[in-house]
Amino acid sequence: MPSTIDHVAKRAGVSKATVSRVINNSKTVSSELRMKVLVAVEELNFVPNPAARSLVSKKSRIIGVVVTDVTNLFVSVLVKSIENYALNQGYNIMIINSNGITVREIDLLLMLKDKRVDGIIFLTSHLMQEHKLFFKASSLPIALINVSGGDESIIGIRIDNRRAAFEMTCYFLKKGYTRVGMIRAPRDDLFTGKERFSGYRQALKESGIAYNEQLVTTGSLRVEDGYRAARALLENGTEPEALFAACDLMAFGAIRAILDSGRKVPEDIEVAGFDDVPMASYYNPTLTTVHQPIEEMGKLAAEKLIEIIEGKTVDQCDIVLPFEIVFRESTAKTDKY
Amino acid sequence: MPSTIDHVAKRAGVSKATVSRVINNSKTVSSELRMKVLVAVEELNFVPNPAARSLVSKKSRIIGVVVTDVTNLFVSVLVKSIENYALNQGYNIMIINSNGITVREIDLLLMLKDKRVDGIIFLTSHLMQEHKLFFKASSLPIALINVSGGDESIIGIRIDNRRAAFEMTCYFLKKGYTRVGMIRAPRDDLFTGKERFSGYRQALKESGIAYNEQLVTTGSLRVEDGYRAARALLENGTEPEALFAACDLMAFGAIRAILDSGRKVPEDIEVAGFDDVPMASYYNPTLTTVHQPIEEMGKLAAEKLIEIIEGKTVDQCDIVLPFEIVFRESTAKTDKY
DNA sequence: ATGAAAGCGCTAACAT
DNA sequence: ATGTTAGCGCTTTCAT
Numbered sequence: 001m002p003s004t005i006d007h008v009a010k011r012a013g014v015s016k017a018t019v020s021r022v023i024n025n026s027k028t029v030s031s032e033l034r035m036k037v038l039v040a041v042e043e044l045n046f047v048p049n050p051a052a053r054s055l056v057s058k059k060s061r062i063i064g065v066v067v068t069d070v071t072n073l074f075v076s077v078l079v080k081s082i083e084n085y086a087l088n089q090g091y092n093i094m095i096i097n098s099n100g101i102t103v104r105e106i107d108l109l110l111m112l113k114d115k116r117v118d119g120i121i122f123l124t125s126h127l128m129q130e131h132k133l134f135f136k137a138s139s140l141p142i143a144l145i146n147v148s149g150g151d152e153s154i155i156g157i158r159i160d161n162r163r164a165a166f167e168m169t170c171y172f173l174k175k176g177y178t179r180v181g182m183i184r185a186p187r188d189d190l191f192t193g194k195e196r197f198s199g200y201r202q203a204l205k206e207s208g209i210a211y212n213e214q215l216v217t218t219g220s221l222r223v224e225d226g227y228r229a230a231r232a233l234l235e236n237g238t239e240p241e242a243l244f245a246a247c248d249l250m251a252f253g254a255i256r257a258i259l260d261s262g263r264k265v266p267e268d269i270e271v272a273g274f275d276d277v278p279m280a281s282y283y284n285p286t287l288t289t290v291h292q293p294i295e296e297m298g299k300l301a302a303e304k305l306i307e308i309i310e311g312k313t314v315d316q317c318d319i320v321l322p323f324e325i326v327f328r329e330s331t332a333k334t335d336k337y
Numbered sequence: 338m339p340s341t342i343d344h345v346a347k348r349a350g351v352s353k354a355t356v357s358r359v360i361n362n363s364k365t366v367s368s369e370l371r372m373k374v375l376v377a378v379e380e381l382n383f384v385p386n387p388a389a390r391s392l393v394s395k396k397s398r399i400i401g402v403v404v405t406d407v408t409n410l411f412v413s414v415l416v417k418s419i420e421n422y423a424l425n426q427g428y429n430i431m432i433i434n435s436n437g438i439t440v441r442e443i444d445l446l447l448m449l450k451d452k453r454v455d456g457i458i459f460l461t462s463h464l465m466q467e468h469k470l471f472f473k474a475s476s477l478p479i480a481l482i483n484v485s486g487g488d489e490s491i492i493g494i495r496i497d498n499r500r501a502a503f504e505m506t507c508y509f510l511k512k513g514y515t516r517v518g519m520i521r522a523p524r525d526d527l528f529t530g531k532e533r534f535s536g537y538r539q540a541l542k543e544s545g546i547a548y549n550e551q552l553v554t555t556g557s558l559r560v561e562d563g564y565r566a567a568r569a570l571l572e573n574g575t576e577p578e579a580l581f582a583a584c585d586l587m588a589f590g591a592i593r594a595i596l597d598s599g600r601k602v603p604e605d606i607e608v609a610g611f612d613d614v615p616m617a618s619y620y621n622p623t624l625t626t627v628h629q630p631i632e633e634m635g636k637l638a639a640e641k642l643i644e645i646i647e648g649k650t651v652d653q654c655d656i657v658l659p660f661e662i663v664f665r666e667s668t669a670k671t672d673k674y
Numbered sequence: 675a676t677g678a679a680a681g682c683g684c685t686a687a688c689a690t
Numbered sequence: 691a692t693g694t695t696a697g698c699g700c701t702t703t704c705a706t
Contacts, residue, residue, distance in 0.1 A: 004683055015693045020685060030691060047451040051391035052683035055698045060388065062431075070420075071413045071615065080407050080434055092431050092452060094399075096424065097417055114384040115429065223619045256619045278408065282560045282593045284621040341699055352677045357701060367675060389699035392682045678705080689694075 003044040012040035023048060054116070063091050063305065064112035064120040068100040072221065072249060073277035074294060075123065078145065081298030082121060089306050091118070098124070100220070102188070106130050113138050119309045121145065121301050126190035143305040145297055147191040148318050155304045155314070157297050159323040161192050164290040165199030165244070167325055168272050172242040173207040175334060177270075180204070181215040181240035183229040183250050196246050196274065214238045219250050226253025234261050240269060242331070248273035248280050248289055255285070255330065266333040276326055285329035293321050340381040349377035360385060391453070400430045400642065401449030401457040405437040409558060409586060410614035411631060412460065415482065418635030419458060426643050428455070435461070437557070439525070443467050450475050455646045458482065458638050463527035480642040482634055484528040485655050492641045492651070494634050496660040498529050501627040502536030502581070505609050505662055509579040510544040512671060514607075517541070518552040518577035520566040520587050533583050533611065551575045556587050563590025571598050577606060579668070585610035585617050585626055592622070592667065603670040613663055622666035630658050 009016045014033055021027045022037040029037070040046070054060045063086055067075045083093050094117060098105040105124060109131075112120055119141035124131070127147050135142050135154060143155035172180045182200045185193025197216075204211055217232050219225030226245055233240060234257065243258075245251035251273030255265050265271050265285055273280060276291035300319060307314050346353045351370055358364045359374040366374070377383070391397045400423055404412045416432060423430050431454060435442040442461060446468075449457055456478035461468070464484050472479050472491060480492035509517045519537050522530025534553075541548055554569050556562030563582055570577060571594065580595075582588035588610030592602050602608050602622055610617060613628035637656060644651050 005685095006683075016684080017686080017693060017695095018691090021692090024685085026685085028691070033692080049392070049683050050452055051388045051397065052698090053685080054388035055386070055392055055683080055700085056685045058698080070407060070417050071410065073408065073410075076407045076413045079432075083407075083432065083434060087433065094429050095416075095420065095432055096429075097420060115387055223615060227619065252616070252619050256621065256623075259621055278560060279589070279616070282564065282589050284593065284596055286593075342701095343699075353700080354677060354679095354702080355675090358676090361701080363701085365675070370676080386699050389682090390701080392684085392699080393701045395682080676706080678703105680701105680703085682700085684698085685696105687694105687696085690692085 002049070003046045005048070007044055008037065008040045008046050011044060012036040060116050060118055061091050062115070062117045063093050063302070064115070064117035065093050065095045066098050066105060066108050066112070066120065067095065067123040068125070069097055070095065073279060074247065074275045077277065077294045078123065078298040081295040082302045085299045085302040086306070091306065100125065102128055102130065106134060109134050113140055119143070119305045121305055125185060125192040126188065141305055141308040143301040145301050152317060154317065155301065155308070156318040157301045157321070159292055159321050161195035162199040164274070164323045164325070165196040166203045168244055168290055169200045169203035171325070171331070172244070172270065173203060173209065177241040178209055179215060179238060179240045180242045180244065181233050181238070183217055183219050183226055183243065183245040183254055185246045186218055186220055193246060200244060212238065215240055221247050221250060223249045223253040226250025227257045230254035230257035231261070234258065242270040244272050246274055248275045248277045248287060251287055251289065252283055255283070266330050270331040270333055272331055281328065288328045288331040289326055291324040291326045296321060339386070340383050342385070344381055345374065345377045345383050348381060349373040397453050397455055398428050399452070399454045400428050400639070401452070401454035402430050402432045403435055403442060403445050403449070403457065404432065404460040405462070406434055407432065410616060411584065411612045414614065414631045415460065415635040418632040419639045422636045422639040423643070428643065437462065439465055439467065443471060446471050450477055456480070456642045458642055462522060462529040463525065478642055478645040480638040482638050489654060491654065492638065492645070493655040494638045494658065496629055496658050498532035499536040501611070501660045501662070502533040503540045505581055505627055506537045506540035508662070508668070509581065509607065510540060510546065514578040515546055516552060516575060516577045518570050518575070518580045520554055520556050520563055520580065520582040520591055522583045523555055523557055530583060537581060549575065552577055558584050558587060560586045560590040563587025564594045567591035567594035568598070571595065579607040581609050583611055585612045585614045585624060588624055588626065589620055603667055607668040607670055609668055618665065625665045625668040626663055628661040628663045633658060
């Protein structure tokens with residue numbers, strides 16, 4: 001059995017309160033007693049019981065993290081960054097996968113609240129009324145990644161997805177392509193996915209190219225979804241000259257599908273992704289993509305959330321980070337950038 | 338403020354003890370009072386405070402999970418599987434990345450113990466004396482993935498790494514190759530990595546081919562390490578005919594390096610990996626690799642660990658799961674398997 | 675079957 | 691500066 005504060009107090013010949021003061025550095029204790037306590041703590045190998053602490057402090061020092069799917073590289077890089085920062089601040093992380101299903105997301109958010117986490121970092125691609133209701137009702141510190149909270153009290157960390165998709169699409173259009181396809185996120189993805197799609201459409205519009213829904217398919221962000229989506233596009237006779245996938249994993253899947261169809265990338269079809277996961281520069285061909293500062297996003301979310309948890313005033317809530325388009329082999333048909 | 342058991346008791350007109358009995362189904366309560374309690378619980382939106390529960394029960398219902406690096410696909414698939422099973426059993430998981438550094442691993446294990454987790458799932462590639470000391474001293478339920486615990490009380494989930502590496506290497510040797518290289522795990526990887534390397538050497542030995550250390554390099558399991566390692570091999574003049582990487586990510590990196598050197602895979606050099614991460618069948622070329630039942634491993638680790646936590650007697654502690662070699666394009670130079 | 679009460683390990687008023 | 695004490699919210703004897 002682990003030793004308790006009582007054991008320490010007894011051993012050091014002081015009261016529990018003094019021990020508490022020493023281990024929390026909460027009030028000045030004479031250096032004589034402090035030493036005695038420290039020695040006793042050492043000898044008994046004392047570590048305060050977090051449950052007892054939580055019970056009185058009403059803080060768990062646990063941050064809940066709800067993500068879509070850790071097996072997505074974007075997500076795991078993000079999670080690692082969050083974990084790293086949080087741990088340094090003395091917080092632990094409780095991770096849950098939602099698979100992006102709204103009802104499940106709500107369930108998980110509620111569950112985390114019931115577990116009395118101090119705050120929640122929530123990676124999602126869309127915000128429904130239900131989410132917002134939860135935020136309001138729970139009054140828990142929340143940091144959103146990829147979407148904007150709207151509310152002033154909610155942290156939002158993201159890039160300008162619309163702009164990024166716009167620029168990526170423009171790149172293809174400037175090359176003179178008229179059949180630029182897109183593998184977009186599911187239709188219920190009402191923020192990130194919608195924004196990216198909207199950037200794509202805007203680019204077409206500004207270039208005076210008619211939107212052709214035959215050139216657009218949907219995938220649930222996994223590599224196999226990209227594969228399926230691309231195959232559908234390849235078989236419907238529209239012969240896209242370029243394909244823009246809403247995330248890198250789908251781009252990898254799409255390239256695989258294109259290769260399997262006997263076509264080449266980028267010679268026959270150029271492909272671009274979104275995220276710039278570590279694998280993007282090691283795939284064959286290396287992938288042109290929108291670089292998101294993933295680690296920075298994770299760190300920032302954790303940092304701001306902890307500030308709120310600890311009652312500091314957070315200057316900026318809705319943070320839009322810069323992105324960058326990284327050109328690699330998958331779009332290197334005619335020109336090197 | 339969340340309501341407490343006292344509020345519920347007052348509202349239902351019963352004692353706290355009765356409320357406790359109802360919400361825990363611990364003792365029979367007359368259906369009349371039970372209803373009253375349930376109604377009050379509902380009306381007050383009561384959820385028991387986990388800290389208070391932990392304090393008396395000495396159980397946190399939290400499982401600590403120490404992994405090398407979530408951004409490795411093998412790891413994230415594993416983590417997802419663990420999380421999924423644990424959540425269904427009412428356990429939450431606390432994940433930490435060790436980066437495979439022994440001293441850090443020990444620190445993290447100790448930290449989790451201090452957090453009073455109910456048990457630990459530990460993914461590591463080697464077991465040092467320090468680890469074993471911790472296991473013994475902590476007397477915490479432990480499940481090891483990828484290594485064998487040795488001890489009877491410790492769960493070990495893995496495949497026969499040595500045999501798998503042996504078979505993979507034999508495949509190359511049977512093709513008549515004499516210069517089969519290996520990108521092995523770091524030398525301080527004293528179990529998984531050592532076993533895989535040892536399988537490689539055994540295969541050479543049984544085929545009567547001299548071991549050539551010029552054909553072997555080391556990498557820390559990340560894609561960039563595979564890249565670097567392969568480049569080193571390509572530049573030292575040994576001209577390997579085939580390359581066997583200790584994990585899929587390094588195989589991807591190696592392929593990239595081979596391509597960058599102007600050679601082709603599998604035409605000039607065949608490449609095989611280890612793990613069979615989801616990406617393996619979508620890379621270009623698709624990757625021949627040792628298929629590990631990753632999800633099964635995660636589920637099993639969680640399942641067995643929870644059994645131990647809950648005091649059930651676990652029949653089998655050291656579980657060796659079957660593997661399978663999956664042949665794909667990266668080794669399809671001369672024959673299709 | 676139900677309730678009263680003790681206590682889990684800690685913090686924070688309040689005394690001294 | 692230090693100690694005493696009253697909880698935090700729950701489970702669990704022990705009575706009834």
